[in-house]
Amino acid sequence: xxxxxxxxxxxxxxxxxxxxxxxxxxxxxxxxxxxxxxxxxxxxxxxxxxxxxxxxxxxxxxxxxxxxxxxxxxxxxxxxxxxxxxxxxxxxxxxxxxxxxxxxxxxxxxxxxxxxxxxxxxxxxxxxxxxxxxxxxxxxxxxxxxxxxxxxxxxxxxxxxxxxxxxxxxxxxxxxxxxxxxxxxxxxxxxxxxxxxxxxxxxxxxxxxxxxxxxxxxxxxxxxxxxxxxxxxxxxxxxxxxxxxxxxxxxxxxxxxxxxxxxxxxxxxxxxxxxxxxxxxxxxxxxxxxxxxxxxxxxxxxxxxxxxxxxxxxxxxxxxxxxxxxxxxxxxxxxxxxxxxxxxxxxxxxxxxxxxxxxxxxxxxxxxxxxxxxxxxxxxxxxxxxxxxxxxxxxxxxxxxxxxxxxxxxxxxxxxxxxxxxxxxxxxxxxxxxxxxxxxxxxxxxxxxxxxxxxxxxxxxxxxxxxxxxxxxxxxxxxxxxxxxxxxxxxxxxxxxxxxxxxxxxxxxxxxxxxxxxxxxxxxxxxxxxxxxxxxxxxxxxxxxxxxxxxx
Numbered sequence: 001x002x003x004x005x006x007x008x009x010x011x012x013x014x015x016x017x018x019x020x021x022x023x024x025x026x027x028x029x030x031x032x033x034x035x036x037x038x039x040x041x042x043x044x045x046x047x048x049x050x051x052x053x054x055x056x057x058x059x060x061x062x063x064x065x066x067x068x069x070x071x072x073x074x075x076x077x078x079x080x081x082x083x084x085x086x087x088x089x090x091x092x093x094x095x096x097x098x099x100x101x102x103x104x105x106x107x108x109x110x111x112x113x114x115x116x117x118x119x120x121x122x123x124x125x126x127x128x129x130x131x132x133x134x135x136x137x138x139x140x141x142x143x144x145x146x147x148x149x150x151x152x153x154x155x156x157x158x159x160x161x162x163x164x165x166x167x168x169x170x171x172x173x174x175x176x177x178x179x180x181x182x183x184x185x186x187x188x189x190x191x192x193x194x195x196x197x198x199x200x201x202x203x204x205x206x207x208x209x210x211x212x213x214x215x216x217x218x219x220x221x222x223x224x225x226x227x228x229x230x231x232x233x234x235x236x237x238x239x240x241x242x243x244x245x246x247x248x249x250x251x252x253x254x255x256x257x258x259x260x261x262x263x264x265x266x267x268x269x270x271x272x273x274x275x276x277x278x279x280x281x282x283x284x285x286x287x288x289x290x291x292x293x294x295x296x297x298x299x300x301x302x303x304x305x306x307x308x309x310x311x312x313x314x315x316x317x318x319x320x321x322x323x324x325x326x327x328x329x330x331x332x333x334x335x336x337x338x339x340x341x342x343x344x345x346x347x348x349x350x351x352x353x354x355x356x357x358x359x360x361x362x363x364x365x366x367x368x369x370x371x372x373x374x375x376x377x378x379x380x381x382x383x384x385x386x387x388x389x390x391x392x393x394x395x396x397x398x399x400x401x402x403x404x405x406x407x408x409x410x411x412x413x414x415x416x417x418x419x420x421x422x423x424x425x426x427x428x429x430x431x432x433x434x435x436x437x438x439x440x441x442x443x444x445x446x447x448x449x450x451x452x453x454x455x456x457x458x459x460x461x462x463x464x465x466x467x468x469x470x471x472x473x474x475x476x477x478x479x480x481x482x483x484x485x486x487x488x489x490x491x492x493x494x495x496x497x498x499x500x501x502x503x504x505x506x507x508x509x510x511x512x513x514x515x516x517x518x519x520x521x522x523x524x525x526x527x528x529x530x531x532x533x534x535x536x537x538x539x540x541x542x543x544x545x546x547x548x549x550x551x552x
Contacts, residue, residue, distance in 0.1 A: 022055030108165035138221035144232035147262020253482025315349035340433030342382030373417030414454025438478030
């Protein structure tokens with residue numbers, strides 16, 4: 001993991017998250033599933049004016065009320081306490097009570113009129129012999145509030161069917177204007193600026209809109225006593241506004257690296273004009289070559305500091321303005337230029353950067369890498385001034401002689417025969433070139449690309465992650481990836497799953513062509529991607545045949 005001395009921002013201790021519970025009350029409306037939302041007070045300390053699902057913090061009495069509640073056999077004490085808290089909050093805030101009489105009848109509106117929403121919840125239920133229907137309350141999701149906020153909650157989102165014969169009535173203190181909405185309608189009103197929603201509500205509504213009936217949601221939630229998803233989002237700036245991302249989203253790892261304690265200080269906007277600090281000793285400049293194959297552009301990285309000088313990784317295309325920005329970001333002091341491979345969006349800028357450094361009066365940096373293989377495509381020929389050896393270590397040293405930043409060379413053929421990755425040993429960072437990308441899978445195009453070598457290289461990177469405790473991957477395209485070992489494992493699983501589909505297509509059409517097979521093996525991808533997908537399909541076919549054919 002990164003050294004504390006290299007972090008961009010001072011440590012920040014997030015506010016502890018308070019245990020809470022939230023209840024999604026659902027009903028089947030004429031046009032489909034509806035969910036109950038209510039507006040928070042404009043003076044509330046948390047999410048003022050937002051439309052939310054009812055809920056609040058756990059009370060000590062909730063854990064002492066188990067005898068009042070019905071529970072499922074699989075519902076442990078902690079989950080029962082959360083269910084009771086959610087039922088109580090719905091009662092206090094909206095006058096909705098999930099409870100039954102001793103004869104099994106649900107509490108109705110007439111019963112509600114006899115209850116005091118400001119009085120002791122447990123005492124009133126016990127006095128009337130009511131049983132809380134905690135057995136009808138299921139876990140849907142688990143949210144922990146963003147680390148940057150001054151008030152935080154650790155809250156399960158629970159789900160239940162709205163009891164018949166009751167009408168929600170807001171307390172007019174904490175909650176106002178209860179409204180039943182289809183999830184899609186709520187999201188559309190939010191997009192139009194008519195309904196203020198916060199991130200967990202938006203994401204949950206996005207999941208709910210995929211389901212037409214309450215029974216569907218309850219059936220999915222009732223299959224086990226675990227949430228369908230768990231998240232403690234991170235936030236950065238995007239388009240001048242706070243933007244929250246979840247663990248599965250592309251920018252999460254970058255926010256984790258740059259602001260590990262949740263500081264709201266990092267911009268997620270892609271731009272090519274200025275360097276982006278990732279650590280004190282790592283900067284990223286994205287070349288202005290966005291496109292179908294390059295995403296937001298090629299990432300060039302600078303490793304080092306003013307005392308040690310810098311190593312430039314992947315100078316990118318021969319684009320003068322980008323090369324000058326790279327040179328300026330390093331203060332002109334670039335000790336070496338490394339190309340992860342020879343493709344035209346990675347290596348052509350090396351010579352221009354070298355000349356610019358030399359012209360500015362600094363020592364001439366050497367261009368390093370591996371020569372392109374004999375099968376490299378015509379626009380990808382590259383010859384470094386010095387060949388790097390697998391396992392070689394490149395040191396950036398303090399003037400006193402102490403090694404400060406060490407880059408270890410890892411030969412990782414697959415995407416290209418001369419592809420390499422670089423490990424920044426002291427900080428557990430992996431510069432992955434095109435071998436691991438964020439937001440897409442790399443193309444493996446024979447003959448220079450080889451799928452068997454690609455998968456073997458993934459295994460090597462996994463071993464490297466374990467040995468050096470690598471936490472983050474810095475790809476040549478896209479944001480920083482966190483949870484490095486898991487990211488590589490997911491990528492390998494995806495490749496093997498795709499290979500299984502290729503083999504199935506070959507079995508289904510043994511006399512077919514690659515064009516026939518790609519329609520079956522990539523039926524989950526847009527047709528416009530099939531010409532590129534066919535390149536990787538050919539690499540899979542080559543590997544399948546080397547293993548004995550598609551019947552193996």
